[in-house]
Amino acid sequence: MQQAILYEKHDENIVKCLLCSHYCEIKPGQVGTCLLRKNIDGELFTYSYGASTGFAIDPIEKKPFYHFKPGSKVLSFGTPGCNFKCLNCQNWQMSHAKKDDILRQAHVLRQAQDDILRQAQDDNAIENLHIEYSPSFIADLAIEQGVDGIAYTYSEPTIFFEYARDTILECRKKYPNVDLFHLFISNGFMSKETIDLIAKENLISAINIDLKFMNDKKYRKICNSSLQPVLDNIKRFQDLSDSIHMEIINLVIPEENDSVDDINALVDFIVSVNPEIPLHFSRFHPSNKMTDKPATDLNTLLKAKEIAESKGLKYVYIGNTNLPGVENTYCPNCKKLLIERSRYSTKVKKSLGKILRQAHVLRQAQDDIVNGRRIMDNGQFTDSREPKTDNGKQGFKAQLSAKNGICLNCEHNINIRL
């Protein structure tokens, strides 16, 4: 158990959790909606700290991220609990864990699996789940396994935010010369305060947000949540897109969000934010408490992709199927194939070039970076521009690192981080 961050103390020892948009007001002895934050004598504590359900090495495409470090490997982990209660949750054993039904399943490295299995046989409360995979343990594991980054996933990283944050900070402290990136796979329901802290501490490099419905009633009925905070947060992350790459996923569920109107509303919103945001339509398969529906019709997914592209979205994908070609990345300008994917096999084609993340450094000083000029792999300058910000080193570096793909066939900029 660890003291939480981001909460306010109110009268009568009531605390208000500021971590996600539920903003739970929690009386002494009670827990928040996620079941993992408890008010003890007017202080808020989190039970998810150190309680990873296990670890897996995944291709980044599995998260899914198609426009961030394609072909890289990530160490994935999550903890029990969630601030949503989705009827169709595919990780419901983890995310809907309760005091008497914690069943933990994960691919685990080292002795972690034994520890987890032993713990799973203990039918005591979440309070007793104290496995303690410390941030230091995870940092070591990432280095030992030679991954490129760490994905905070499976359940919702917001509800284990302190654990994720400490892991990120520990990686930087313990391995300052290793450039590990950190990714959130999220329902997008975190609070503004959490996003502000993520930005202030430059915690993550990319986020995939699950935009489930464009209908608030569906959010409430199916997920025990609401729509508007998710939309607001997508806009907030767009404002941070110089330093945090964003992709969006939408699980297309028969009769819940698969109509043409549903797809139109979703796509119109994303286009209004930024038509360059990659969108993943994902195929639904019956699970958890939503077993009465069939898997999504493949033609529905193809139609959704067609609608999205016709409305101007530049990178639209279909996941969870064996349909050919729907995971590939093409240049939106000349249609040249840039990345070929089939499930988790990824081939970056020579047609996709890289604008160097850091322009030429002259006289060993950041100030001497040529004014933000983009340089292609062949060393040619493609244009010259002044930096948008002069906020110093951090801002400049972030600006240069956000998007750095280019189609070498037509020199069109690609919203991709290589």
Ligand code: SF4
């Ligand atoms: S993380 Fe969200 S659901 Fe959990 S206690 Fe805080 S506000 Fe409530």
